[in-house]
Amino acid sequence: MTAEREILLEAKNLRKEFGGLVAVDDVSMQIYAYTLHSIIGPNGAGKTTLFNLLSGMMPPTRGQVLFKGKDITHLAPQRRAHLGIGRSFQITNIFPNLTVLENVRLAAQALGKDNFRMLKSAAGFPGYEQKAHKVLSRVGLEGKDDYFAQALSHGDKRKLELGIMLAGDPQLLLLDEPTAGMSSEQVPELLNIIRSIMTDGDKTIVLVEHRMDMVMSISDRITVMHQGQLLAEGTPHEIARNQTVQSAYLGALYGDLAGEMGAGGG
Numbered sequence: 166m167t168a169e170r171e172i173l174l175e176a177k178n179l180r181k182e183f184g185g186l187v188a189v190d191d192v193s194m195q196i197y198a199y200t201l202h203s204i205i206g207p208n209g210a211g212k213t214t215l216f217n218l219l220s221g222m223m224p225p226t227r228g229q230v231l232f233k234g235k236d237i238t239h240l241a242p243q244r245r246a247h248l249g250i251g252r253s254f255q256i257t258n259i260f261p262n263l264t265v266l267e268n269v270r271l272a273a274q275a276l277g278k279d280n281f282r283m284l285k286s287a288a289g290f291p292g293y294e295q296k297a298h299k300v301l302s303r304v305g306l307e308g309k310d311d312y313f314a315q316a317l318s319h320g321d322k323r324k325l326e327l328g329i330m331l332a333g334d335p336q337l338l339l340l341d342e343p344t345a346g347m348s349s350e351q352v353p354e355l356l357n358i359i360r361s362i363m364t365d366g367d368k369t370i371v372l373v374e375h376r377m378d379m380v381m382s383i384s385d386r387i388t389v390m391h392q393g394q395l396l397a398e399g400t401p402h403e404i405a406r407n408q409t410v411q412s413a414y415l416g417a418l419y420g421d422l423a424g425e426m427g428a429g430g431g
């Protein structure tokens with residue numbers, strides 16, 4: 166896939182305690198550039214907490230986060246965004262009273278690398294608008310530019326959320342359960358959009374998901390979390406065959422899902 170294995174994001178011995186609870190327990194991992202790396206695990210495994218540590222929403226109790234080798238452990242989310250780290254905001258970042266297009270255009274303007282130069286030039290506003298149109302077609306919202314964001318279906322809001330992220334041209338996208346709350350018919354479309362973002366070749370995605378079946382077909386690498394710790398890491402193929410994952414995790418916790426997949430429902 167990639168000739169060079171450049172580490173884009175790295176967690177070093179991350180730990181997060183909430184009172185007496187250790188939500189993230191000495192987690193170290195590397196995210197390689199241009200890969201889609203999924204973090205999976207059952208509810209309560211510590212995925213969202215790890216996500217919050219990576220995106221800067223929370224400080225770790227211990228440990229470090231490095232982006233391109235640079236220590237960003239104590240950088241606020243907004244500063245990380247300017248470095249090229251985009252994260253999903255789970256819909257709350259959408260302005261409900263603005264149109265779909267305006268939401269994406271504002272995001273492009275807010276994070277436009279050439280902010281000032283662009284605004285001074287005649288290309289400024291139309292430039293951002295053009296960018297917004299491009300992003301909207303990328304996330305499957307073309308034709309809905311003029312809808313008020315609040316009028317969108319839940320599934321379309323998740324696409325808009327993705328569009329708002331993409332508008333800032335992040336190198337790294339952090340997605341926490343982007344399909345949450347979607348109907349099962351909407352899920353494949355969103356996964357296809359995520360897949361198509363990867364085919365551009367310039368993005369790296371960290372995808373947090375509790376459903377294993379969701380990530381198997383789209384991930385380059387998978388990290389399995391369990392009770393705050395890393396249980397296993399590898400390619401989807403390796404994870405599917407991993408004995409520890411299978412016995413300690415898949416069997417016990419995904420028994421119903423494994424049954425579903427194996428027996429084709431029923």
Ligand SMILES: Nc1ncnc2c1ncn2[C@@H]1O[C@H](COP(=O)(O)OP(=O)(O)O)[C@@H](O)[C@H]1O
Pocket residue numbers: 183186187188206207208209210211212213214215
């Ligand atoms: N802000 C918080 N305060 C206290 N406990 C929390 C907080 N956030 C998460 N937890 C606890 O940390 C553990 C991991 O939660 P979380 O990271 O949300 O797991 P996941 O995303 O894998 O479902 C859970 O036991 C949860 O109750």
Ligand SMILES: [Mg+2]
Pocket residue numbers: 212213214
């Ligand atoms: Mg979570």
